[in-house]
Amino acid sequence: METEGLRARKKRARLEAFVDATHRLAAEQGLDRVTVEAICAEVGVSVRTFFNYFESKDDAVLGMEHWRLDEAAAEAFATGGPTGDLLADMQALTTSALDHPPLGKERMERAFELAKGHPELMLRAYTHVQGLHDEIGALVRRRLGTAADESAVALIGTLLLGLAHATFVRWDTAGGTGDVQDHLPSVVADLTAIFAPRT
Amino acid sequence: METEGLRARKKRARLEAFVDATHRLAAEQGLDRVTVEAICAEVGVSVRTFFNYFESKDDAVLGMEHWRLDEAAAEAFATGGPTGDLLADMQALTTSALDHPPLGKERMERAFELAKGHPELMLRAYTHVQGLHDEIGALVRRRLGTAADESAVALIGTLLLGLAHATFVRWDTAGGTGDVQDHLPSVVADLTAIFAPRT
DNA sequence: TGCAATAATTCAGGACGTGCAAGAAGTCGT
DNA sequence: ACGACTTCTTGCACGTCCTGAATTATTGCA
Structure with a gap:
């Protein structure tokens, strides 16, 4: 076909x-x-x-339809990969999610431009992303195994969404050029600096 | 009077x-x-x-009217206090914010209960909290001084809101008894563990 | 072509939210 | 206690979003 x-x-x-x-x-x-x-x-x-x-x-x-996680990336994360380090693997999963804008980059850019003047839109986008929350929760639970503490699962899920959001914002304040996921490392670096100030 | x-x-x-x-x-x-x-x-x-x-x-x-930051706590944060350590001071600010539910604890609890079945409500709450975003941004900017990198300001602001949210969720999953802000330390501890796994 | 599935349209209507102007109720000075 | 002033409440009309049910058009397939 x-x-x-x-x-x-x-x-x-x-x-x-x-x-x-x-x-x-x-x-x-x-x-x-x-x-x-x-x-x-x-x-x-x-x-x-x-x-x-x-x-x-x-x-x-x-331009929202369904924003799905990449199958392979999700599976890799759930089974403890790809690297084995939680933080690095969260980055990998987030990157893969940001990599597939449903309707093309220009449309996403215009939508985001409009959203800046209309907070309700940002929130609406959030509800869609929130639809991923259950899916993410399941992944995290599988990864953590029997030791899964529910509050930890929730926290990691929220953090994943937060990483994606922060990366998106940073991409935009940087001019909105290039790939969104390229800004993820700097977000993680800043957060690491905050939570682990002693080098 | x-x-x-x-x-x-x-x-x-x-x-x-x-x-x-x-x-x-x-x-x-x-x-x-x-x-x-x-x-x-x-x-x-x-x-x-x-x-x-x-x-x-x-x-x-x-039951939303206006949810304001505590004057004193905000001022302390902006001027580099109360401890001087960014993470600890973020905790202090978040705690003070969670400490003043506008309409009493029972009502807040019922509202949160309802919100769990209706994501739009959580989002609506977010817009209100978002009203604090500019205020928080200003605080962070003052605190960081001339070295203020805009993307860092945005990240810290988002993180503050995220901390409050995660704490709230954790308080709820723990049964919704006691003070909300008591759960903040464990959230911070978990995040620290993620970002700085080597003790 | 002709039948079955799927999508578009029409129609009626519920619910949210706003602007406006008239009237009621609280406030204050004397 | 009275009247002037301010603030709040109300009714009405209207626009907009969104939904359900029934009807008609379009497409897929034998």
């Missing part, structure tokens, strides 16, 4: 049309002045269809 | 009435089935009045 079917292609095209139309209108007149109705008029479909694609207006701005 | 005026007392009473009614109804029939209209019927005021007290329905669940 080289072609993935007309149905799937149309679906994806329409999804991108929604996202692009939203971004275009938001750039023109500001996000709060953009109604779902206007977006749909731009795309040429009914409002109800919009909500078949997205759960909320915000999701259209973010 | 011993009495703070009838106006202020009535306002506070009504605010608590809103929160309590919301909690009671939510416990009975589930939060999503509770409409603002129902809450107002319970309290005996108009819907419009509800929105004079809260910006959103979620805020009524959380």
Whole structure:
């Protein structure tokens, strides 16, 4: 199957049309002045269809569908790899997650730009990422084995999400060029400096 | 002025009435089935009045008004105190912040209980806390002085919020008894173990 | 082509949240 | 206690988001 079917292609095209139309209108007149109705008029479909694609207006701005962890990376982490050092492996897992922006870099960049002026969007993104929380929790639990202390699991899960977030912010304040995951090491370095000041 | 005026007392009473009614109804029939209209019927005021007290329905669940940092603790942190060690002082600041729940412990506990089944609430709380973000940023910047690297400021600010959040979760998983801030040391200890595994 | 699955549309409606202007209730000076 | 002043409450109209159910169009496949 080289072609993935007309149905799937149309679906994806329409999804991108929604996202692009939203971004275009938001750039023109500001996000709060953009109604779902206007977006749909731009795309040429009914409002109800919009909500078949997205759960909320915000999701259209973010271009959110499903953000999954990379299978291989997740499995490696759960089984104690790839290096065996918890911190290093957390970095590896985070890197792999940041490596797959669902709809391309330019769209993600525009979405993030809009999100800076609209905190609700950042939060909406968080709920999506939070969807990964259970999955992450399961991974951490497998990795820690029987010694799994629930509060430690929760902490590590939160920390993983926090690492991703901080890395994202740092990438953005650095100008938003290059790969997001390149900024992870410096985040970890700063945190290490805080928690282990004696070199 | 011993009495703070009838106006202020009535306002506070009504605010608590809103929160309590919301909690009671939510416990009975589930939060999503509770409409603002129902809450107002319970309290005996108009819907419009509800929105004079809260910006959103979620805020009524959380009983949110303004959550301010303690003046003295903030000042101490900004000027390099109280101990001089960044990590210890972050703990002190976080502790003082967790020490002042606006509407009493029982209400906070019920709100948190509800929030566990409704992630949006946790996020809404986050926006409120986020209001502290700028304030915290300013503190961190003052403390770091001219050497203030913006990305470090952002990281430390996020970390402070993260500490508070993790502490809160840990307090809850421990049964939700006692003082929230008592769990902060163990959070810090776990993080230290992760970032500085060689003792 | 013709049948089954899937997606889009129409329609009706609930719920949240806001602006506005009129009226009620608290506050204060005298 | 009275009237002027401020603040709060209320009703109403409206816009927007989002959902469910039933209907119609489109696509996949034999």
